[in-house]
Amino acid sequence: MSSTASKSRHARLLQRTSTPMLEMIEKQRGSTTSKSETGSTLHQSSQDLVETVGHDGGVGMGTSDGFTFFMDTDELTTSSPSLLVEQQTSTDLKSDTSTSKRRKHKDGKQKSFDELDVDKYMAKREMSPFQERMNAVTVMPGAFYCIMFVLSGAWLSPSFVQDHSKSVMAAAPFDDTQCLNWSWMPHLHAAPPLPLVAAALGIVAHAPFSFIYHWKFAHRLPAGLPRTNHWSRRMDQAMIHFCSACMAYATSGRLDFFLVNALFNLDCIYRHFIPKVYPRRNQMRIFLSLVAYTIPLLRRGDWDLFVKLWSLFTVSGWLFGQYPIGGWSHSVFHIVMAFVPPLLMTAAVELPASHKQLEVAAQCALLAKDNLVVS
Numbered sequence: 121m122s123s124t125a126s127k128s129r130h131a132r133l134l135q136r137t138s139t140p141m142l143e144m145i146e147k148q149r150g151s152t153t154s155k156s157e158t159g160s161t162l163h164q165s166s167q168d169l170v171e172t173v174g175h176d177g178g179v180g181m182g183t184s185d186g187f188t189f190f191m192d193t194d195e196l197t198t199s200s201p202s203l204l205v206e207q208q209t210s211t212d213l214k215s216d217t218s219t220s221k222r223r224k225h226k227d228g229k230q231k232s233f234d235e236l237d238v239d240k241y242m243a244k245r246e247m248s249p250f251q252e253r254m255n256a257v258t259v260m261p262g263a264f265y266c267i268m269f270v271l272s273g274a275w276l277s278p279s280f281v282q283d284h285s286k287s288v289m290a291a292a293p294f295d296d297t298q299c300l301n302w303s304w305m306p307h308l309h310a311a312p313p314l315p316l317v318a319a320a321l322g323i324v325a326h327a328p329f330s331f332i333y334h335w336k337f338a339h340r341l342p343a344g345l346p347r348t349n350h351w352s353r354r355m356d357q358a359m360i361h362f363c364s365a366c367m368a369y370a371t372s373g374r375l376d377f378f379l380v381n382a383l384f385n386l387d388c389i390y391r392h393f394i395p396k397v398y399p400r401r402n403q404m405r406i407f408l409s410l411v412a413y414t415i416p417l418l419r420r421g422d423w424d425l426f427v428k429l430w431s432l433f434t435v436s437g438w439l440f441g442q443y444p445i446g447g448w449s450h451s452v453f454h455i456v457m458a459f460v461p462p463l464l465m466t467a468a469v470e471l472p473a474s475h476k477q478l479e480v481a482a483q484c485a486l487l488a489k490d491n492l493v494v495s
């Protein structure tokens with residue numbers, strides 16, 4: 121028997137049988153491992169097997185080690201293993217063993233495993249229209265803070281300007297065309313440093329999409345697939361990845377690190393626009409994008425900021441996943457996340473990559489002060 125035939129035969133067996141799932145997994149592990157061409161790489165654990173079954177009867181690789189696992193599950197149904205076991209077992213107990221009947225189940229009136237997974241996932245997240253509107257409102261403070269922080273020139277501290285005035289740089293010839301002189305923004309002396317712009321851009325670009333989804337659509341669309349599939353929800357999540365890509369520059373100030381992260385996040389964004397929705401895979405990718413952009417903090421030894429950020433991520437992840445205060449949990453999740461942008465923007469300003477532009481701004485601030493004294 122060829123390897124492929126063997127694999128699909130075992131996957132079919134697993135779908136049809138009324139034998140308890142775990143018992144079957146043990147049998148499967150034994151037989152497939154011995155027959156597989158790739159030897160021990162397939163079906164290393166019961167989790168792999170469950171994920172394998174989700175793949176339309178095909179066989180996936182299913183290594184469970186971090187990033188590989190996450191990449192390999194791309195083509196799989198990444199339902200929670202326990203949920204799949206539950207669905208699989210109950211469906212199988214009721215179902216006939218014929219393939220035609222199974223197809224009818226998958227393609228006909230009844231819902232597929234993916235749909236059941238998405239339905240269960242979304243049912244936990246039912247909120248009243250008022251609560252959804254609060255979700256929309258609570259996403260805005262973070263974005264407004266970013267805009268204000270950048271435009272108010274708060275990123276240029278008076279102590280930095282003072283230190284700069286004592287340095288040799290302040291006495292050197294200076295091209296003042298780099299200075300901004302806007303009466304309506306008197307403290308914005310020059311363009312902000314690029315890492316700071318990246319941090320603010322990421323937060324500000326995501327906010328409107330999250331607002332539109334929560335304010336206008338989330339409470340109008342029926343729970344389950346109609347809501348999960350809606351463009352506003354897809355855009356909300358896709359823009360989180362845009363934000364993560366921007367943050368990769370904000371935390372590192374390095375173009376190469378940004379480009380690698382941008383590629384990964386672009387791939388994630390692309391996956392938000394394919395017809396099937398995989399909530400668990402999407403969450404895993406968002407989690408990885410956060411891990412990726414906080415790595416530069418560790419590299420610099422900025423443990424303080426790293427711990428602060430991950431404390432906020434942990435609390436908000438708990439609020440997002442567990443719904444400890446019912447329909448208000450998502451609003452509180454947004455409020456906790458609103459503490460992230462100030463931390464990241466301050467870190468972006470302190471990067472070596474921001475230093476040159478800070479000096480330009482400090483010089484402009486000194487010139488502006490001189491002009492004020494002269495006039």
Ligand SMILES: [Zn+2]
Pocket residue numbers: 255330334450454
């Ligand atoms: Zn939200």
